[in-house]
Amino acid sequence: MNTDLGNPVPVPAEPGGSGRSSGVPVLSIRDLSVAYRTGAGDVRAVDKVTVDLHAGEVVGLVGESGSGKSTLAYGATRLLRAPAVITSGTVHYQGRRVRTPVDVLELSADQLVGMRWREIAIVFQSAMNALNPVLNIHDQLTDVIRAHLPVTRREATDKAAGLLDLVGIPRTRLRSYPHELSGGMRQRVMIAMALAGEPKLLVLDEPTTALDVTTQAQILDIVRDLRSRTGMAILLITHDLGVVADIADRIVVMYAGAKVEEADVYDLFRAPRHPYAAGLLGALPGSAVARREAGQLRLAEIPGMVPVLRAPLESCAFAPRCQRATDQCRVQPPLLTPCGPADDHAVACFHPEPVATVPA
């Protein structure tokens, strides 16, 4: 292997358990709020969300369109542009070179340049379409490498080849142009590019959404492999619960800008507690046989729509769509509260009964 990525932070492999390592998180998002400034007042896109990302851990950030999952990630990495503004919170980062935690939100533009790629890297949604069509893969990879690392041309080329090895693309493809690669290959090139600076945190925003399932499976294998090999923290933003079930250690479920449930992946899929999380799982078709056996021939629907949040909440944002909603839910927003036997399971609901799920 030609890259320093083969020099991993030791991560205890706990079979069947989460890859969560104890200690200080790589990224610690605290009470982060993001609003979109509009002529008609602020729209709250992210509402006091707290998430920790540990080395060697894959956190799945799930929610439907408009839940604020991408905005949260872009807010935490200082990628938002007007009219989006961060209205509260802190985001502490502690990585390889940054030994004492810094608040990402306080960094200057110059300091941010030093952070990006080297500490935190992002693969954006539909990134595979972001490759420059008139440059070959070699030039695009070496551009990034030389912009962020003090290396010679020769070293950059070696490094680019090593990055392609990491994502399972033959080195001969360095000479290829984007149009000569399939969607899956272009997505892998984008992941390779994100790894150029050997980041400690990788954010993947819907990395497999436009891909076929067989290609998706290949990409997820690569992510799994990278996690165990490099010990990176990975934040995986997706709307696909199957992807999360496959690869995440922990899940954060977002609804209307807020974190409504967070749990170990096994706990959440076994018995989701928030009615929205339960609704999302119930809306999946799963196995037809299992459905018949469970007597659930129809899919569970979640009636209504995601609200647009302008005024501060005086109720649970999900209450209008919730079958469990009571008077309490309509007058007071629930706070995120630990629940269940494990201390890492939390839910923001006044009626967090666990729901048995139909087997997939």
Added chain:
Amino acid sequence: MTGALLEVERLTMEFRTHRGTGGGRVQAVRGVSFTIGRGEILGLVGETGSGKTTVGKCVVRLLNPSAGTVTFDGQDITRVPRGKLRQLRARFQMVFQDPYSSLDPRMTVARIVAEPVRAHTADSVTEVRAKAAKAIERVGLPPGVLQRLPHELSGGQRQRVGLARALVLEPQLLIADEPVSALDVSVRAGILNLLADLQRSMGFSCLFITHDLSVAEFLCDRVAVLYLGEIVEVGTRDELFADPRHPYTQSLLAAAPLPDPVRQRGRAGARLSGEPASNVTPPPGCGLNPRCPLADDRCVAEAPAFTVVSAFGHMTRCHRVQEQQSGQ
């Protein structure tokens, strides 16, 4: 007439490519045959480039197939003259994938839904209105949306409008091309339940095109799996999902992650390597042979014929399956 409502036989569709790229022919669909019974939902499942949308377009003759026949209720629609085709089209309607681009942004919902009625019937204005209103009610939308423009509606509501437009003439066949893949899961669930309900109450047949196996498993009576322009396996929903026989179907099912971490992570990880071959130069023999772990010389030399593997019409095209069957 009894029997199948739609019979597609040896359907082939080639597109000529630009001269600059070699002047080849893209063989999008290669000899596809299937039938859809009355009141049956057939799922056509495949990945990008498998030819599933092209099949759908040939069935409604939005494309003129290069070869083969499409027999709808006893008439070969690949040969009927334009005028006759127009009459027939009232009886088969389409729902498209993107609920944003498939509705005219300047038309009210009432006009969008009424358009097929005005195009195909001599109904009075009052009758047209009544039919549009009924169609909107049928898809579970409040009458108020009739006066709205598409941009005022959510994605799920728009897809319901698309469905209302397709069903307003009470067609015998609905061709639905990925109607739920642009929707969030909770919205998708509503549309899938609605499609199942409407099929039961109205009794239409449906060609349901999707890349999502779980959606096909939920909705379809039978499923055909398409790879590189050819059907590789077809069977009843229960047989195909419980006992997939073709290596491609098997790997497709294995690659779709189950929303259950215990079962998902306990699965054997048989992956197809590589990517589908080019439609311009499909491999000789079985289309899957360059990627198939079971391929041998015969798979390269000779295209497999269908082998029937059950009494319920479960068929697959694979030399290995055929050898197994004849060995028994």
